[in-house]
Amino acid sequence: MKFLCLGYLNMDAFDAAPESIRQEILTECFAQCVPFRATGKVTLEEGVQHYSLAQSIRPVNGEPTVTPGPLFPAAAQLGSVFIIEADSMEAAIALASLHPAAILGEQYGFAIEIRPLQ
Numbered sequence: 001m002k003f004l005c006l007g008y009l010n011m012d013a014f015d016a017a018p019e020s021i022r023q024e025i026l027t028e029c030f031a032q033c034v035p036f037r038a039t040g041k042v043t044l045e046e047g048v049q050h051y052s053l054a055q056s057i058r059p060v061n062g063e064p065t066v067t068p069g070p071l072f073p074a075a076a077q078l079g080s081v082f083i084i085e086a087d088s089m090e091a092a093i094a095l096a097s098l099h100p101a102a103i104l105g106e107q108y109g110f111a112i113e114i115r116p117l118q
Contacts, residue, residue, distance in 0.1 A: 002043070002117040003092040007080035007101035010109035011051055017108070025108075029100035036098040045082035045099075076109055089116065 014022060036042060056071040057064050070077065080101060086092040092114055096102060101110040 001086060001088070001092075003084050003086060003089075003096075004115045004117055005082045005084060005092075005096050005099070006078060006113045006115075007082070007099065008076040008109065008111045008113065009079045009101070009105060010075050011077040011079070012075070014105075014108045025105055028104055032098075032100040032103060036095075036100070039084075039095055039098065041084050041086060041095050043083045043085060045080070047080045048078050051077040076111065079110075083117070089114070092116075 014025075017025075033045065037045065051070045054068075054070045056067050056069060058067070058071075059065070080099075082096075082099065084092055084095045086095055096112050096114055099112060101112050104110060
């Protein structure tokens, strides 16, 4: 089975941290990605650029309408996406638990959402 995993963080809190702290956390994140990827079960893993660069498309009167910003503004913003292959949700959770967003950045609201793909 494949699982879509979404990594979240409180981007405003992270942005407010000093640059040296942000760089330290990102360095730790990149290092933690090594054992995560080494599982061989990660088929895609990418960071997502800042939510201020997002564009949203919604139907309005049957036509696609583009608006700037994320679809649903929230304190927790999407920071990364990854797809893993696992035999069960429990196995997917074990694999996703190796991702930096499951280990680091508690003070910035790091978190992961896991969804099975069809």
